[in-house]
Amino acid sequence: MMRRWMSGLMFACAITLTQPILHAQAKDLPDFTELAEKQGPAVVNISITSVVHGGGTIGFPGMPNDENLQEFLRRFGIPGMPGMPGQEGGQDYKTQSLGSGFILSSDGYILTNAHVVNEADEVLVKLYDKREFKAKIIGADKRTDVALIKIEATGLPKVTVGDPNALKVGEWVAAIGSPFGLENTMTAGIVSAKGRALPQENYVPFIQTDVAINPGNSGGPLFNLRGEVVGINSQIYSKNGGSMGLSFSIPIDVAIDISNQLKANGRISRGWLGIGIQEVTKDLAESFGLKQTSGALIAGVEKNSPADKGGLEAGDIILKFDGKPITTSSDLPRVVAATKPGKVVPVEILRKGASKTLQLGVGEMPSEQPEAAATSKEPTKAESNKIGLTLRELTPQQKKKLNGKNGLLVIESVGAAAQAGIRRGDVILGLNNNESQSVDAFNKQINAVASGKTIAVLVQRGDSTLYVPIKVK
Template identity: 40%
Template structure:
């Protein structure tokens, strides 16, 4: 149960009047008397020297306030106001409506992770052909008027206006957008001396101070402060999630606004919050500066984004898969299937290979691989370390350009562990079953109580190989399982073809 729930059941606290308050402190056996001067006032006597030094050191390390920083960066932060015809089916508006029209959003994806749009929709749901206005935030990144905001703030905008910190209103145009990272670049023309800020060159550390500036609820420039709570957060929002988590309060209308480090550099773009109630609970998510810099540079240059393309369908390496492959750690991205004609296929990468590093940097999981490759330009030469049939294999290839209909599939297949003593499958050679093809063995039935059912097997699936060896009949399956058992393995890797894809499943072996 969370703190808020616990609080509701606590007995009320009893507060003493200041005039009745007396304090007596004991630190490591050292008593320190406190002299009561008057109602609510006190002064410690005989303060030890080491305590004073410690307090002085703490004071020197703790910011006395953020006034100087805010004065420096706030002029670069803008309010972004858009007008949208609801016939344009703006996704931001529809998502805002789904959250705001019903106080009980138990079925809404925004029940947990909520975009902060700040769109004003009078009288509930908008009527057809209604012009809807919405407000977000943004910030100038150059003196000639280029500014960053969120894609969902300006998506399908009929017109865009920005209000600078001094209250001046300008008309802006959308230069380019990237829905996959939820970033947009807009431009204000006619002036060359806007105040602007820069992206940080280094990522923040967990625990570093952070200051968020934006336009919550359309109030105008507002500042909040907190710390960096975590990095590398994946909230299931997109294929390249890599958010910086902060606890500085961000609310409706903060979308697209910047989060600053103590040097006045932008460490992230405020984008989403965790919000069971619709308001800030101190868990916000920022697009990291490194991602924003790369995306914004392409939007400014071309108006759109091109991404590197490896051409593989991948899945995470689970503990069972790692064990079946003899890997010490469950890391890397397992190739389900290289796409025909892709850079990976041309370089000899095969189904069942595990990509463990890119240019010498370890790959944590399938999503990490997708993010890493997507941030590279088409035509980039990369060196991959690949585990191929149990042996390390270096592969050098040139990335292609991701086609519009090909997106890195980093979805994680949920697999349940099992301690079953049999597979729970009925099998037949694929050639004996009409429509199953000529390779492998087809699953003719699945025991709903068996481990195979727990691991997602369905009637009609075709097992192509087990432990890296092709199987053509039931005897091949039995032989492969016996061999894996004799080798002391706890699980065995199976390549399975479904109706529209192939995947790898680590099946637990029989005990005893």
């Protein structure tokens, strides 16, 4: 009897003690109602109409031409299927897709994503009060995925711009947009990470959040709890096409800089060096005799580029650019791109273990990078070396295509070299910062390396160069 009474007492105490804690937690949760009321009117729905010439809608046979579904498929790169209306040889066909945006100024300038308005024949903006306007595309920058559009209206509600640099990981944020066409939908979460680098996205230090972002949210604003825009919702990581708690936003300061250039000039001017870079991995650091893995390793320098004229060389590791530390290789493209072309800046490098500072004139990034010549793949009866490479010297014609560089053509790659990723058709440019003059000289260098040591082989593949670490067995 006593045991039953005691257990009941303990249960009652648990309820009594837990209730104040739950009330305290509820009291500390953020209230988004004021943010929604004040900022919602500055968020717009964007409808895009595109004419496909001789092509079809995006999707599968028998699928209805639903604009929300089309946006979902378009955003995640699902192509059209044979046998659909408007496929090659058919008639022109109109497609529609949806996105979001937000009013930057009361006279009708609106920010959104470049991928939302790319290839649009007509852009229609729907405001919070249901008014609709045709928009003009002022400009779009694919490299940062930012676009500026304009509607002819005045006295519009506009957003307040915040400072994304003041954001802290764990801070509450909210998004407003039109997922799947559901206008003015608010979702909330926290900042998961800052300065996130994504593959093929070299110019944006993304804000990562766990805010639910879905197709149709693209181009919409990310707010902090003060009701300030801190980012533009741009990408998600997903295995099923829906939100999985991995969303990425473009910092608003990056977007504002792009929009100002688009408004003033209709184009973007970026700093440029003309180098290929890669991460300093643990293996590469070991091969270069380094203790740290920070910095950006130069894998190649384009001839007559600002980097070439300024004295940068393949194998240099850039530690600071214009006084800004380069912790990882992804830091460098952003810092260089943000530098005004023509400016001369100090660049601190590590060259063969010694620190050195160069004065470098920054060039302007060309619209298209020059294309490097391909190498031939002629057979040979040469034998493979200690790491599994069968090589031969380049012909004069091949050297000419590589701007006179010395190199060794990979005829066959097996063993340690193949495991490291070197493949047939690659061109070996050097070993541990030493240029590859001949097959014999290269093989002698390899034979002199003790077993268990890691070497760094500089490889040219197509239009890029990279260092490949190989452990000698």
